[in-house]
Amino acid sequence: MHTDPATASTEPVVPPAARPEGDGDPAVRTVRRALIIFNRNAGGGRKVARLDETVTRLTEAGVEVEIHLTSFAGDAEQTAHAARFLGSGPDVVICAGGDGTLNEVVNGLAGGDTPLALLPIGTANVLAAEIGLATDIDTVVDTIFHGRPVPVHLGMANGRYFTLMTGVGLDAEVVASVDRKLKRKTGKLAYGLATLKRWSVYRDHHFRVTVDGMEHRAAGVIVANGHYYGGRFVCAENARITEPGLHVCLFQKPGRWQAIYYMMALFGGFLDRLNTYKVIPGRDIHIADDRDGPVQGDGDIITQLPLTIGVAPETVRILMPRG
Known part of the structure; x- marks a missing residue:
């Protein structure tokens, strides 16, 4: 497994652009640690800049970010599955890839409580369309901090x-x-x-x-x-x-x-x-x-x-x- 961690403060995070003006915003999620599973081949490998910008936004907000670069078929699934059982695992898993990478990540996270966020950089990005997620970085980062963790039902094909x-x-x-x-x-x-x-x-x-x-x-x-x-x-x-x-x-x-x-x-x-x-x-x-x-x-x-x-x-x- 290849990882490229970037660490910062472990205090509860409210991103600068979303800090409340009043006594607090219950919609802001606490995100201390994030695991990004990145398929560098998604979208023809042309969208690394989107990943870099997302990582910058998260680290500036005080999130400890770990990036895992996938290197073989099934890698994303294994990594997501392992993250579910870490005692101090991530507060959110972010899939930076297309729908095929998401399929692997979902197979690793299914049945667990770890929330999944999308950074769509694939060819079609159908799941992003399905949940109404715009692909601009502002919306992606806002969803990581403010998004509602909704249980999504799955189909099963030959297990x-x-x-x-x-x-x-x-x-x-x-x-x-x-x-x-x-x-x-x-x-x-x-x-x-x-x-x-x-x-x-x-x-x-x-x-x-x-x-x-x-x-x-x-x-x-x-x-x-x-x-x-x-x-x-x-x-x-x-x-x-x-x-x-x-x-x-x-x-x-x-x-x-x-x-x-x-x-x-x-x-x-x-x-x-x-x-x-x-x-x-x-x-x-x-x-x-x-x-x-x-x-x-x-x-x-x-x-x-x-x-x-x-x-x-x-x-x-x-x-x-x-x-």
């Missing part, structure tokens, strides 16, 4: 937690085929190229989907825990991460051009008006196929088919912005 969604079909194949080096350099362009690659070899196909005992067939499936997908595009209008329950999005019609039409409908905001698209609430979901296939969760590949999905009994406390 692994997800916060936003899990899926099979074209979207999972795209995630599996993204060139990681190109992603670090170009961000969303890498996804566009991977989509063209997978679309060019697309073959009509159906998955067997069982939702709470009812059987369905679909060319692609997204099981949503939140209502945004791929940024601020709405996939499941009624899904909320603060409520227990999942929404199974069935793309029922196969076909290469149909896949393009589904994407256009998603980006254009009329997906829910298609008669070949259906959203079904569910808690016990099974997806099967005659072949192995990748399963994406929160934008990274997390497991393989066959797939069992359910509502996790654990939650994670995420700091929500004010307003």
